[in-house]
Amino acid sequence: MISVEDRIRARIRRASPGWIMTNRDFADCGSSDAVDVALFRLKRKAVVRGLARGLFDKPVFNKLLGEFLAPDVRAVAAAVARKNQWHIQPAGALALNAIGLDTQIPVQPLFLSDGPTKTFRLYDGTVLRFRHRTLRESKFRDARSEILVQALRAAGDFSDPSIAAAVRRFVPPADRAVILADTKFAPAAVHDCLKRIFSRT
Numbered sequence: 001m002i003s004v005e006d007r008i009r010a011r012i013r014r015a016s017p018g019w020i021m022t023n024r025d026f027a028d029c030g031s032s033d034a035v036d037v038a039l040f041r042l043k044r045k046a047v048v049r050g051l052a053r054g055l056f057d058k059p060v061f062n063k064l065l066g067e068f069l070a071p072d073v074r075a076v077a078a079a080v081a082r083k084n085q086w087h088i089q090p091a092g093a094l095a096l097n098a099i100g101l102d103t104q105i106p107v108q109p110l111f112l113s114d115g116p117t118k119t120f121r122l123y124d125g126t127v128l129r130f131r132h133r134t135l136r137e138s139k140f141r142d143a144r145s146e147i148l149v150q151a152l153r154a155a156g157d158f159s160d161p162s163i164a165a166a167v168r169r170f171v172p173p174a175d176r177a178v179i180l181a182d183t184k185f186a187p188a189a190v191h192d193c194l195k196r197i198f199s200r201t
Helices: 004-014 023-029 032-044 073-084 093-098 143-155 161-170 173-182 188-198
Strands: 020-022 049-052 055-057 088-091 110-113 118-121 127-132
Touching: 004 023, 004 032, 020 023, 020 073, 023 032, 023 073, 032 055, 055 073, 073 088, 073 093, 073 110, 073 127, 088 093, 088 143, 093 110, 093 143, 143 161, 143 173, 143 188, 161 188, 173 188
Parallel strands: 110 127
Antiparallel strands: 020 055, 049 055, 088 110, 118 127
16 A cells, blocks of 8 residues: 555655645645655655745755755745635735846745735745735736736836836737736726837837
8 A cells, every 4th residue: 555655755756846835735645644744754855845834845956056946935925825725916026026127036025815914934034925905906817917917016117118128028929918908907007008018019
């Protein structure tokens, strides 16, 4: 009979490096207690890396640097959201980073969430902030629409040519009509800005 630990190890082996996982991702492998014990053992065997309580990753090893890379905060937040069944959106400087307008990941990345407002601290000291917002703001079909709306809100100055350039790089011409249709109920200033940007090549 295959043990819970062996089932989890096999799933992790098939996953791509960088996968962020929670104990609930293995609910079909055994009881909650058995999964927790198996993940603890796999952490001790360096099969997974512990990021926070109940949160692990299959770390990416950089041969040039000779070390494991820090986890992607957006992937970590997505795993937290998946575990708690939240819908989230990157906000502020993190949204600007997502469209290539800001190269720095903020020290305390902010995500809007339909879950409760709370902070989530990783073992390495990174703090993820989740701020509650209404469901009405999450009803975009394309994830890029969410990122664009939050990035433009964070940018504020819609006249900045670097913003227009970043948005055009982020959304290829073939997809711009889809994004415009998807964001028609976004704040008027944001939607008008997107129309102006996409009207230019």
